[in-house]
Amino acid sequence: xxxxxxxxxxxxxxxxFVDGSGWKGVYDVQRADGYRVTVVQNPTLSLAGDVAATxxxxxxxxxxxxxxxxxxxxxxxxxxxxxxNVSALVYIxxxxxxxxxxxxxxxxxxxxxxxxxPILPPREGFLFLDREKFGASFAGDLPDEEARFLAxxxxxxxxxxxxxxxxxxxxxxxxxxxxxxxxxxxxxxxVQRTMAERAGATVTETGGSHAVYVxxxxxxxxLIRRAAGAATA
Numbered sequence: 088x089x090x091x092x093x094x095x096x097x098x099x100x101x102x103x104f105v106d107g108s109g110w111k112g113v114y115d116v117q118r119a120d121g122y123r124v125t126v127v128q129n130p131t132l133s134l135a136g137d138v139a140a141t142x143x144x145x146x147x148x149x150x151x152x153x154x155x156x157x158x159x160x161x162x163x164x165x166x167x168x169x170x171x172n173v174s175a176l177v178y179i180x181x182x183x184x185x186x187x188x189x190x191x192x193x194x195x196x197x198x199x200x201x202x203x204x205p206i207l208p209p210r211e212g213f214l215f216l217d218r219e220k221f222g223a224s225f226a227g228d229l230p231d232e233e234a235r236f237l238a239x240x241x242x243x244x245x246x247x248x249x250x251x252x253x254x255x256x257x258x259x260x261x262x263x264x265x266x267x268x269x270x271x272x273x274x275x276x277x278v279q280r281t282m283a284e285r286a287g288a289t290v291t292e293t294g295g296s297h298a299v300y301v302x303x304x305x306x307x308x309x310l311i312r313r314a315a316g317a318a319t320a
Contacts, residue, residue, distance in 0.1 A: 104214075145167065166257070184252070268295040268296060
């Protein structure tokens with residue numbers, strides 16, 4: 088195994104129902120640490136479209152890059168992470184699909200007693216979370232006003248994004264790191280651990296809601312720093 092230079096570039100990929108602005112805290116920490124940080128704004132219409140947007144960001148990097156995904160963003164980085172510039176993957180309370188899997192297949196059979204995200208019936212091909220239940224399910228460790236802002240600024244999540252399947256999971260060929268949010272009520276922690284183990288990821292756990300990337304930017308940034316120093320073949 089040969090060692091590449093420590094990655095100086097970080098690309099951040101958001102999940103469903105939200106946009107890239109939630110990465111602001113992580114962005115600030117990473118910039119202060121000297122990293123070049125790019126935040127992808129996924130259209131969230133389809134997995135293919137979000138992968139294309141992420142690959143555009145990766146094309147613009149000048150060397151080894153840590154690719155980070157939160158929630159549905161994990162599916163995006165699992166596909167886009169095969170890009171030559173990607174030196175490591177970081178999953179933040181994220182889906183990590185295998186070949187031919189999608190977010191839909193990963194959430195199809197919830198365990199008995201697991202919290203059920205308050206996803207409303209589709210409207211014209213898009214999904215939203217119930218605004219009144221958003222805070223408790225997605226952002227339980229954020230101040231009420233901040234959680235309310237996320238609820239009221241939701242991005243429509245396209246059904247083709249949930250249904251898009253991964254063709255070549257990048258975690259099979261890239262070092263992977265996973266942050267489990269132990270208070271997550273969107274993706275149950277046992278499901279996170281199972282996906283992380285399957286991906287052979289280096290796992291860190293922290294108390295936090297699904298919005299852990301917003302509430303604990305220092306811990307997220309610390310895991311990204313660790314991934315930046317990872318060796319790859």
